[in-house]
Amino acid sequence: MNAPWLLARFAQAAIAATAVADVLRALALRARYLHPTNASLNEFGFRSMVFVNLLTAAAVVFLVWFSRCRRNARVLSPGAASQPGLWAVVAWLIPVVNLWVPRGLVLEVHRASSPGTTEKGRDELLVNVWWAAWAGHTVIAMASRFGGGSWPLLVVTEALNLAAAVLAMFVIQRVTGLQSAALRAASPTPVATP
Numbered sequence: 001m002n003a004p005w006l007l008a009r010f011a012q013a014a015i016a017a018t019a020v021a022d023v024l025r026a027l028a029l030r031a032r033y034l035h036p037t038n039a040s041l042n043e044f045g046f047r048s049m050v051f052v053n054l055l056t057a058a059a060v061v062f063l064v065w066f067s068r069c070r071r072n073a074r075v076l077s078p079g080a081a082s083q084p085g086l087w088a089v090v091a092w093l094i095p096v097v098n099l100w101v102p103r104g105l106v107l108e109v110h111r112a113s114s115p116g117t118t119e120k121g122r123d124e125l126l127v128n129v130w131w132a133a134w135a136g137h138t139v140i141a142m143a144s145r146f147g148g149g150s151w152p153l154l155v156v157t158e159a160l161n162l163a164a165a166v167l168a169m170f171v172i173q174r175v176t177g178l179q180s181a182a183l184r185a186a187s188p189t190p191v192a193t194p
Contacts, residue, residue: 001075003180007065012169014058019165021051026158030151063089065172066109072179073112076186099138103131106171113178126174130167137161 028044070088091101107127114123137160144153 001072001183003072003176003183004065004068005176005180007061007068008172008176011058011061011065011172014054014061015165015168015172018051018054018058019162021047021054022161023158025051026154030154059092062168062172063092065176066106069109069113069175069179070105072183073109076179076182077112099135103127106131106175110171110175110178113175113182123174123178126167127171130164130171133160133164133167137164 025044025047028040028047032040032044067085067089070085088105091105092098094101107124110123110127137157140153140160141157144150144157
């Protein structure tokens with residue numbers, strides 16, 4: 001069993017592309033509010049379509065990566081991943097539930113990926129800050145739909161979006177790195193015969 005480095009890289013790239021697409025979509029939305037023409041509507045529609053496609057791809061790759069890391073976590077720390085495997089994916093997709101349950105699942109995988117390390121506080125802080133940025137972005141983005149395109153709300157939403165994307169890439173890197181080290185340490189080294 002190996003750490004999912006290739007999946008981690010794809011997830012990081014997809015998250016970065018999605019974050020950039022969301023900023024471009026937000027700028028097109030702002031232009032649409034300032035200049036409500038067919039051209040601005042078409043531009044916003046196109047950028048929204050690109051964003052939704054990238055978001056879907058990023059979500060799928062991230063969930064595949066997360067499922068793989070969860071499976072590795074069960075090998076590294078039996079009994080650590082307490083919830084059934086399907087729940088680890090479904091919890092991300094249920095509205096409102098996805099604002100707090102997946103955070104616990106990520107922390108569970110994170111802890112199981114680094115048995116015996118002393119950096120748990122720092123690692124939990126990374127996950128918690130990422131989660132706060134992501135949840136804040138989600139809540140403010142939903143609230144801004146009723147704000148009529150408020151520029152300050154749009155700026156705060158996109159700043160949180162970019163922060164959440166960068167932090168998500170760090171979380172992916174950290175979990176995958178911890179699993180790589182733990183799996184290497186757990187695998188038996190072949191003994192040379194004289």
